[in-house]
Amino acid sequence: MLASLISKLVLSAKSPRVPVSTVSTMSTASAAISAAAPSLQPVFDKLFPKVDELQPQFIDVLKHAVEIPAVSGDETLRPQVVKKARYIASQLESLGFTDIQLKELGTQPPPVVDPTLQLPPVVLARYGSDPAKKTVLVYGHYDVQPASRDDGWDTEPFELVVDEQTQQLRGRGSTDDTGPLTGWLHVVRAHREAGIDLPVNLLTCFEGMEESGSLGLEQLIEREATGYFAGVDAVCISDNYWLGTRKPVLTYGLRGCNYYQVSVSGPKADLHSGVFGGIIAEPMVDLVQILAGLVDSQGRILIKGIDEMVAPVTEKERAIYEKIDFSRDELDEAAGSHTALYDRKEDILMHRWRYPSLSVHGVEGAFAGMGAKTVIPARVSGKFSIRTVPDMDSEKLTKLVVDHCNAAFAKLNSPNTVHTELIHDGAYWVSDPYNAQFSAATEATKVVYGVEPDLTREGGSIPITLAFEQLLKTSVLLLPMGRGDDGAHSVNEKLDISNFINGIKLMGAYLHFYAASPEN
Numbered sequence: 001m002l003a004s005l006i007s008k009l010v011l012s013a014k015s016p017r018v019p020v021s022t023v024s025t026m027s028t029a030s031a032a033i034s035a036a037a038p039s040l041q042p043v044f045d046k047l048f049p050k051v052d053e054l055q056p057q058f059i060d061v062l063k064h065a066v067e068i069p070a071v072s073g074d075e076t077l078r079p080q081v082v083k084k085a086r087y088i089a090s091q092l093e094s095l096g097f098t099d100i101q102l103k104e105l106g107t108q109p110p111p112v113v114d115p116t117l118q119l120p121p122v123v124l125a126r127y128g129s130d131p132a133k134k135t136v137l138v139y140g141h142y143d144v145q146p147a148s149r150d151d152g153w154d155t156e157p158f159e160l161v162v163d164e165q166t167q168q169l170r171g172r173g174s175t176d177d178t179g180p181l182t183g184w185l186h187v188v189r190a191h192r193e194a195g196i197d198l199p200v201n202l203l204t205c206f207e208g209m210e211e212s213g214s215l216g217l218e219q220l221i222e223r224e225a226t227g228y229f230a231g232v233d234a235v236c237i238s239d240n241y242w243l244g245t246r247k248p249v250l251t252y253g254l255r256g257c258n259y260y261q262v263s264v265s266g267p268k269a270d271l272h273s274g275v276f277g278g279i280i281a282e283p284m285v286d287l288v289q290i291l292a293g294l295v296d297s298q299g300r301i302l303i304k305g306i307d308e309m310v311a312p313v314t315e316k317e318r319a320i321y322e323k324i325d326f327s328r329d330e331l332d333e334a335a336g337s338h339t340a341l342y343d344r345k346e347d348i349l350m351h352r353w354r355y356p357s358l359s360v361h362g363v364e365g366a367f368a369g370m371g372a373k374t375v376i377p378a379r380v381s382g383k384f385s386i387r388t389v390p391d392m393d394s395e396k397l398t399k400l401v402v403d404h405c406n407a408a409f410a411k412l413n414s415p416n417t418v419h420t421e422l423i424h425d426g427a428y429w430v431s432d433p434y435n436a437q438f439s440a441a442t443e444a445t446k447v448v449y450g451v452e453p454d455l456t457r458e459g460g461s462i463p464i465t466l467a468f469e470q471l472l473k474t475s476v477l478l479l480p481m482g483r484g485d486d487g488a489h490s491v492n493e494k495l496d497i498s499n500f501i502n503g504i505k506l507m508g509a510y511l512h513f514y515a516a517s518p519e520n
């Protein structure tokens with residue numbers, strides 16, 4: 001029932017950017033995949049204890065990786081991002097991966113402080129090239145969000161803390177996405193050390209720019225579609241999270257993300273507010289008024305024309321949301337507050353997954369430190385992003401945003417100047433959750449966790465997902481490792497050890513079930 005509802009929903013999506021793949025419900029493929037379970041049990045009986053046994057070594061690799069502050073959004077840390085790429089490549093080499101390449105992507109496009117800044121490399125590697133096996137491409141990102149002790153971390157963000165009491169691994173990247181990325185390496189190691197043949201050929205595509213919009217990656221995929229990536233049957237991404245804290249999920253949708261900056265410029269340099277305050281127009285005063293006009297305190301976007309682009313909710317879709325196991329309490333728990341804008345589960349999930357949202361992130365150039373600096377900043381840039389959903393069009397959205405900011409500024413009658421620009425955009429994605437890959441991952445979840453996974457969409461974005469699907473003409477599965485309360489992008493980011501270890505087993509089991517599928 002649920003299967004047919006979602007299938008119809010996917011097929012009814014209007015946007016040409018939403019993949020309309022061949023939808024299979026309870027197909028012969030999924031029947032064959034479930035039938036493979038008994039014959040795979042001896043494999044899992046050898047593989048899973050090996051994963052348990054290697055836990056200390058797996059944590060050690062993660063510890064070394066987390067120690068490298070690979071923040072893609074901080075230009076000064078670019079050498080660290082490259083260092084982490086090399087660390088991962090060295091691990092791949094020691095595991096017997098071949099054809100390891102650090103693919104350069106050229107210089108970073110504007111806005112950028114250093115116009116010669118090189119984008120971090122994409123780590124490509126392969127394990128096995130048996131024409132009789134299917135080929136699975138695994139994608140992950142080794143870059144991370146910024147983090148500093150001052151933000152409120154209890155421990156150093158770039159030191160992995162193994163918390164024996166909570167049984168958690170704490171550190172930036174533990175769940176997003178260094179933990180899951182290294183998980184794929186551990187799958188290979190466990191197979192090697194248990195003497196089990198990897199059932200598929202594995203290709204890696206690990207990038208260092210995901211947190212900054214995956215700049216340059218789409219062009220690489222386009223170039224390599226008939227080269228390095230030729231023959232890829234399926235793409236699997238482990239870079240999101242369970243909805244809650246108890247139940248594993250498989251994810252069939254993502255919101256997109258258009259990231260903007262609106263800059264207001266005035267005087268040539270920062271000025272003394274005692275000397276110039278009251279007699280010149282202050283850029284920061286203009287900017288806060290523009291930012292205040294983007295979204296209201298109820299989360300309603302105030303830019304005209306956006307709501308009209310959003311695909312309407314159907315009754316059938318509504319039924320899907322009613323069935324999902326989630327509550328406002330879980331949102332409060334994950335947020336650590338009682339500040340939710342909606343009470344009903346359906347409203348919360350729809351506003352997380354299938355409606356756009358606008359978030360204001362910060363102001364570059366403004367005074368942000370401790371104390372009481374009496375400055376008039378000369379140029380300030382407000383950063384905000386809009387999470388996009390079917391059927392929003394990125395270019396049309398950008399025009400609406402720029403026009404809105406220009407009109408808001410014009411109303412201020414300010415002698416300053418304003419400039420609004422798109423920093424990066426990444427597409428939304430919705431898939432068929434009943435294809436061979438999802439069936440394989442469902443069986444794997446049953447074997448590892450003993451339950452059927454929930455099928456979820458994700459409020460966050462993985463900008464490259466749709467490009468993989470379209471350019472490699474293959475299906476993509478999102479197979480999350482961590483929980484909804486992991487604190488990705490926040491302070492004290494963590495990954496439960498049980499999620500790390502079971503996540504590695506899940507990845508391994510998924511590869512075996514997918515290999516057993518008669519379809520791609």
Ligand SMILES: C[C@H](N)C(=O)N[C@@H](Cc1c[nH]cn1)C(=O)O
Binds near residue numbers: 177211212239257463
């Ligand atoms: C879901 C994924 N782990 C993630 O955190 N993605 C980022 C991607 C992004 C897009 N623009 C900037 N970063 C996110 O959803 O914020």
Ligand SMILES: [Zn+2]
Binds near residue numbers: 176177
């Ligand atoms: Zn991520």
Ligand SMILES: [Zn+2]
Binds near residue numbers: 176211488489
């Ligand atoms: Zn992230």
